[in-house]
Amino acid sequence: MGLVFYYTPMSSASRVYWALEELGVPFEKVKVDLAAGEQRKPEFLALNANGKVPLLVVDGTPVFESLAILIHLAETFGVAKGLYPEPGLARAEALKWMAWGTASLGECASRVLRNTSELFPAEQRNAKAAEAARKDLGDLYSILDDALAGKTYLVGEAFSFADLALASYSRLAQFLGFDLSPFANVRAWTERCTARPSFARAMSAR
Numbered sequence: 485m486g487l488v489f490y491y492t493p494m495s496s497a498s499r500v501y502w503a504l505e506e507l508g509v510p511f512e513k514v515k516v517d518l519a520a521g522e523q524r525k526p527e528f529l530a531l532n533a534n535g536k537v538p539l540l541v542v543d544g545t546p547v548f549e550s551l552a553i554l555i556h557l558a559e560t561f562g563v564a565k566g567l568y569p570e571p572g573l574a575r576a577e578a579l580k581w582m583a584w585g586t587a588s589l590g591e592c593a594s595r596v597l598r599n600t601s602e603l604f605p606a607e608q609r610n611a612k613a614a615e616a617a618r619k620d621l622g623d624l625y626s627i628l629d630d631a632l633a634g635k636t637y638l639v640g641e642a643f644s645f646a647d648l649a650l651a652s653y654s655r656l657a658q659f660l661g662f663d664l665s666p667f668a669n670v671r672a673w674t675e676r677c678t679a680r681p682s683f684a685r686a687m688s689a690r
């Protein structure tokens with residue numbers, strides 16, 4: 485049965501798309517038109533009751549949440565490809581950054597989005613909350629910038645799933661109009677990571 489990937493371009497599914505392209509594993513893709521409400525169709529809800537992308541169906545078993553999908557792909561295919569450490573402290577470091585990216589950076593970027601984007605109803609947006617979220621985002625990028633000082637990649641010497649899981653948020657930050665220019669290490673690392681052909685392939689998917 486293999487891998488069936490449900491995605492929407494420019495969404496939380498993008499980093500999973502990037503991972504699949506980076507791994508070079510065969511997968512079937514199914515585009516979900518969020519604007520048309522396809523995520524609320526019974527056949528999709530039967531696979532993911534959350535009604536959200538990404539969703540990866542692995543040999544018939546649905547896996548939702550982009551972080552869980554990334555970890556599964558990293559463990560299953562990434563180790564052999566040198567994209568994810570063997571179990572041990574280096575893996576703990578990779579997991580630390582992947583979890584931080586989702587729970588801290590991603591959560592914060594999502595707060596900025598929810599309080600500024602016209603994708604959300606005006607009455608649910610709050611300028612003060614947006615301002616606080618932008619400040620928090622700056623604090624988080626400062627932490628990431630310090631962690632990248634003198635380093636090419638986050639964990640070890642090579643590009644890994646830790647970089648992939650986090651670098652995709654730089655694009656979201658830029659989309660939100662967040663100024664990354666004070667964070668020189670983050671900018672250089674983002675350019676290094678997103679220059680990979682796998683990133684271009686994933687981003688050009690429509």
Ligand SMILES: N[C@@H](CCC(=O)N[C@@H](CS)C(=O)NCC(=O)O)C(=O)O
Nearest residue numbers: 495496518535536537538549550551
């Ligand atoms: N924490 C989830 C977030 C998933 C999510 O919010 N997906 C959005 C697109 S970015 C979605 O499918 N929204 C559809 C909806 O809420 O109706 C993950 O990382 O997988």
